[in-house]
Amino acid sequence: MDSKLCIYCGLREATTKDHVPPKSFFAKPRPSNLITVPSCDECNANYGKDDERIRNIITSIDTTEVHPMVKGKIDQKRNRSFGRPKGRSNFDHLISSIKMINRYSANGDYLGSAPAFNLDQIIVDKFLERMVRALLFKEKKIEYTKLDVKWKMSPTEKDLSVMTNEIKNFLFSRSVKEIGNGTFAYIGYFIEGKSNSLWLMNFYEGIEFMVLAESIITHGNHS
Helix, strand or coil, rough: CCCCCCCCCCCCCCEEEEEEEEECCCCCCCCCCCEEEEHHHHHHHHCCCCCHHHHHHHHHCCCCCCCCHHHHHHHHHHHHCCCCCCCCHHHHHHHCCCEEEEEEECCCCEEEEEHHHHHHHHHHHHHHHHHHHHHHHHCCCCCCEEEEEEEECCCCCHHHHCCCCHHHHHHHHCCEEECCCCCCCEEEECCCCCCCCEEEEEECCCEEEEEEEEEECCECCCC
C-alpha cells in the first residue's frame, strides 16, 4: 500500500509520484519497471531542480559516457539542454565541478594530473539521500524517518582484493536488481524492521556509490 504522506518529508500529503532515479536518466523507450514513490508536490519540485545537473555529471564521466544508454542517446539530450535559457547555469555547474587530481598506477607510480569531477557536493548528498529513502520504501515499505546518510565511492577491485573473505561474502550475499539494461542497478543490505541499511548503487555500469543510512533516534522513535 502506498503511503498517504510524502516519504521525503513525512509532513505533507503524497499528492504525486516521484521517479527514482529520475526519468531523465533513461532514454526512450523507458523501461516498464521504473521506480515510483509517493511524494508531495513541494519535495518533488525541490528534488527535480537538480535532476539535470546530477544526470549531466554522472553521464559526463569517462566510464559512463561509453554506456549504450548514454552514447548517442542521453549525451545528446544532455548537450541539447545546455542550449536552453536555463541550460547555461547547468553548463556552468558542470564546468565548475571539474578539478585536477593526481593519478597513480596500480603499483603506486605517479602518472601526472588529470581533470575529474568533484562529487563532494550538496546536490550529490541530497540525491543519494533521496535514492535511499525511495529504495527503503520500495524494498521495505519504510516511510519517512529521520536518517543520517553518508556515502563514499564503492570499493574498487584493488580494495576487494585485500578484504577478508568474510567481508567479501557479505558484499556478494545479495542479488543485484537492475532497471533499464544497466542504467541503474542496486543492492540493499538491511536489518529487518530497521531503517539502518547499506546500499550499493551503480549508474550506467560506470560509477558506483556505497551509501550508509542510519536512523536518528528520537524520543518515542526506535526505527
